[in-house]
Amino acid sequence: MEANNNAGCYASFSQMANQDTQRHLTQRDLEILLALDRCPLTVAQVLKLSQVFAPGQGFQSLRSCHERLQKMRQAGWIRSWPYATTGSGSSPEYYKTTLLGFRILYGDDAIPPTKRHFSHVSAANHHHTFCLAEFIVHTIVSAHRHDIRMAHFYRENTMRLDIDGEILLPDCAFEFHTPAGRQFNFVVEIDSGTERIRSDKDTDSWKRKIRLYDALQDQSYPNRFRVLIVSTRSRDRVHSILKFASEQARNPGRSLFYGVQLGDYLK
DNA sequence: TGCGCAGTGCTCCCGCTTTG
DNA sequence: CAAAGCGGGAGCACTGCGCA
Numbered sequence: 382m383e384a385n386n387n388a389g390c391y392a393s394f395s396q397m398a399n400q401d402t403q404r405h406l407t408q409r410d411l412e413i414l415l416a417l418d419r420c421p422l423t424v425a426q427v428l429k430l431s432q433v434f435a436p437g438q439g440f441q442s443l444r445s446c447h448e449r450l451q452k453m454r455q456a457g458w459i460r461s462w463p464y465a466t467t468g469s470g471s472s473p474e475y476y477k478t479t480l481l482g483f484r485i486l487y488g489d490d491a492i493p494p495t496k497r498h499f500s501h502v503s504a505a506n507h508h509h510t511f512c513l514a515e516f517i518v519h520t521i522v523s524a525h526r527h528d529i530r531m532a533h534f535y536r537e538n539t540m541r542l543d544i545d546g547e548i549l550l551p552d553c554a555f556e557f558h559t560p561a562g563r564q565f566n567f568v569v570e571i572d573s574g575t576e577r578i579r580s581d582k583d584t585d586s587w588k589r590k591i592r593l594y595d596a597l598q599d600q601s602y603p604n605r606f607r608v609l610i611v612s613t614r615s616r617d618r619v620h621s622i623l624k625f626a627s628e629q630a631r632n633p634g635r636s637l638f639y640g641v642q643l644g645d646y647l648k
Numbered sequence: 649t650g651c652g653c654a655g656t657g658c659t660c661c662c663g664c665t666t667t668g
Numbered sequence: 669c670a671a672a673g674c675g676g677g678a679g680c681a682c683t684g685c686g687c688a
Contacts, residue, residue: 424681445650447682463658463681473681 406485409438410453414482417459419536420514420553421475421502424450430518433525450476458482462501464511475502475510494539512613512643513537513552513571519647530558540568544593544600566606568594571643572622573613591626591638598637610640618642 412434416422422430428446431439440446453459459482461474480499484491493499502510524531535554542549551568558564570590577586594608612619619640626638 440650442651443681444652448650451683 406458409434410449410458411486412438413450413453414458414478414486417476417478418483418486419534420517421477421510422514422518423464423473423475423511425473426514426518427476429522432522453482458485460499464507475514494536508613509552509571509573512573512611513569515647516569516571516611516643517553524557528560532556532558542568542593542597544597547589547593549590549593549597566604567609568606569609569611571611571613572618587622587625588629591629594637595629595631598635599631607636608638610638611643611646612640613643616642616645 409431412431413427416427416430424443424447427450428440428443431446433439440449450459450461454461454476457479459476460479461476463474477499478486480493483493483499521531533554533556535551537552538550540551540554542551552571554566554568556564556566572587577588598606610619610622612622619642623638623640627633630637
């Protein structure tokens with residue numbers, strides 16, 4: 382895996398001082414910008430993620446976290462839009478970096494990955510985006526607790542896997558590095574239950590994904606990766622996909638696909 | 649900068665009333 | 669009688685203000 386959006390490539394503070402925002406950019410602000418560059422986050426998700434910030438940098442309350450995000454928004458580093466809500470009450474807002482925020486992270490000449498990188502998420506993708514963010518935040522926080530470092534994170538649709546002329550775009554991908562020096566590679570597929578499992582016609586079917594990931598693992602040997610299937614729906618859905626994957630696998634002794642229901646994972 | 653409190657705005661839920 | 673409309677209550681995100 383190659384890194385194209387990793388930390389450690391911040392613009393200099395003198396460059397930032399040239400911005401007309403007249404706001405003090407802290408190390409924590411950079412952590413927030415980096416987090417929002419991975420995926421859109423709500424205030425609650427930023428609060429949870431702040432547990433992995435440098436010691437003493439985490440937020441103690443939703444109130445203070447929200448206040449800081451408002452200041453960053455006023456400075457023009459980030460933007461927010463409301464999520465379409467499905468429960469009672471008003472909908473939470475999700476935050477993304479602006480071009481200014483992006484260039485604070487990666488330098489004045491940094492080129493955004495896509496045109497839509499700084500624009501709002503279409504309503505049809507709200508559920509998917511929120512669930513992906515929940516998974517990412519929980520994964521980073523959990524890994525941090527076990528002293529496992531995440532590296533080379535690829536945000537949604539930035540990793541393009543070309544397998545025998547067919548393309549796969551995982552929802553995200555990353556590496557885990559353990560204190561013992563071991564490396565684990567993961568790609569993540571969020572399943573909202575909208576894709577057919579066994580269809581030959583549906584270009585987004587699980588049958589196609591399973592076939593391509595299986596072929597990719599053959600090509601990648603001895604480098605190994607695992608596919609994490611996170612269902613936002615039911616456990617039955619996870620079991621159905623994993624059962625089908627085991628039926629389709631060319632090497633049944635190889636564990637390539639791992640599945641979990643998002644609610645279970647977050648618990 | 650962090651936090652508490654009180655208030656606003658928004659949305660969903662639910663029961664009641666009105667309408668066709 | 670069922671569907672539509674309406675209004676109050678509840679829950680949640682967010683805001684303004686003051687204090688430490």
